[in-house]
Amino acid sequence: xxxxxxxxxxxxxxxxxxxxxxxxxxxxxxxxxxxxxxxxxxxxxxxxxxxxxxxxxxxxxxxxxxxxxxxxxxxxxxxxxxxxxxxxxxxxxxxxxxxxxxxxxxxxxxxxxxxxxxxxxxxxxxxxxxxxxxxxxxxxxxxxxxxxxxxxxxxxxxxxxxxxxxxxxxxxxxxxxxxxxxxxxxxxxxxxxxxxxxxxxxxxxxxxxxxxxxxxxxxxxxxxxxxxxxxxxxxxxxxxxxxxxxxxxxxxxxxxxxxx
Numbered sequence: 001x002x003x004x005x006x007x008x009x010x011x012x013x014x015x016x017x018x019x020x021x022x023x024x025x026x027x028x029x030x031x032x033x034x035x036x037x038x039x040x041x042x043x044x045x046x047x048x049x050x051x052x053x054x055x056x057x058x059x060x061x062x063x064x065x066x067x068x069x070x071x072x073x074x075x076x077x078x079x080x081x082x083x084x085x086x087x088x089x090x091x092x093x094x095x096x097x098x099x100x101x102x103x104x105x106x107x108x109x110x111x112x113x114x115x116x117x118x119x120x121x122x123x124x125x126x127x128x129x130x131x132x133x134x135x136x137x138x139x140x141x142x143x144x145x146x147x148x149x150x151x152x153x154x155x156x157x158x159x160x161x162x163x164x165x166x167x168x169x170x171x172x173x174x175x176x177x178x179x180x181x182x183x184x185x186x187x188x189x190x191x192x193x194x195x196x197x198x199x200x201x202x203x204x205x206x207x208x209x210x211x212x213x214x215x216x217x218x219x220x221x222x223x224x225x226x227x228x229x230x231x232x233x234x235x236x237x238x239x240x241x242x243x244x245x246x247x248x249x250x251x252x253x254x255x256x257x258x259x260x
Contacts, residue, residue, distance in 0.1 A: 001028050002078065002159035004049065004191050006056035011044055018044045020215045022058070024174070026193060028159065031186040033202045034195045035226075036212035037236050042195045045212065046162050049193065050081040062160070071206075076104035084165040086149045091136035094148050098123055101155030116155075122155040124151035126181035128174060133178065142169045150178060161185060167201065179205045183245040203249035204229055211235060223249050233257060 009022040018042045025034055026049075029107050034042045047053040051067035059066045062078060070078070080101070088097060099109035101123070102116045124130055127147040132140075137148060144183060146169045157201065163182065175198075183205055186192040196202045202209055202223065209226040211219040213235040219226040221254040227249060232240040239255040 001030065001189070002090070002191060004160055005061045006045075006049070006058070006080075007061060009045075009048060009055050009060060010057045011041075011048055011053055013044065013116040016054075018215050019048070021073070022217060024210065024220065026191050027208075028191045029186055030124075030207035031183050031194065031205060032191045032208045032210060033206035034210050034212060035197070035202055036191065036218075039237075040091040040212040041215040042212055043164055043235055046081075046164050046193065046195060049160075050079050050162050051075050052081070056216055059155040060123040060184050073104065076158075078158055079160040079162065080153040080156040082163040082166060084168065086146075088137045088145065091138040093134050094129065094145055095120060096139070097134035097137045097148055098151045098155050104156055104158075118160075119155045119157055120151075123151040124155075126154060126184070127151045128177045136153065138232065143171060143174060146170060147174065147178065150181075154181070159189070161190045161193070163192070165197065167196070167198070175201060194241055199227060199232075200249075203251060204247075227251055 004026040006024040008020050009019055010017040036042050044053060048055060052099060054068055067075060076214050092240050096109055098120050099112055102109060102112060107113060107116045129148050129151060130148055140148060150166050167178050170178060182192050182194060206223055208221065211226050211231060212218060218235055219231055227242055229240055232238055237257045238253045239257055241252045241254060243250050
């Protein structure tokens, strides 16, 4: 079982402190969602988890080892990272792009062994891209491209999956498909962390929510514990109504609060 933990993490970018004193245990088998206003430090925190940002103090530890000290090959096998707004410049077939997710395992994308082919097929299925295998990646719509890149990350079959706004470019149906896939990945034993801006999707799919504001954790817990009207007012500057409906927690943003 893979365990990822953040210990007293602070990160400076230039002269600005972006994250301050972050302590966060991340459990396998759960989908953890990061929320917070723009500039709260969500992407920096996700990049630090992936070992792409060096802490100013503290550390991110994977099975007892700081991720920044891991060999790149070992880290690539253990942590799959999906950045926001990724692109593809070459007209490779979709299946070939997704097969790049098998590189950390030493598999050649055009000569995949049976386990690699199975991983690619399962990843395409989980994001709703079955039948797209031979299409040029450059011919896809923005939403289709986003799903293809997520499938590439899923094909790695890493025990840790970090996704930065994985549903931002998707229509409602495919938002549900992708988040359902991430939830299934967590249920299969992975540690899955995703940044979301849609609070209702966070409420529906998250096992745990982390609310970041000004580089600090303001709340961490179940959706019901974190998504309160008081916290939404303080961190997002909105007057919201939060109710428990038959389908789960419902968050309705009613009005922006005046600037302090």
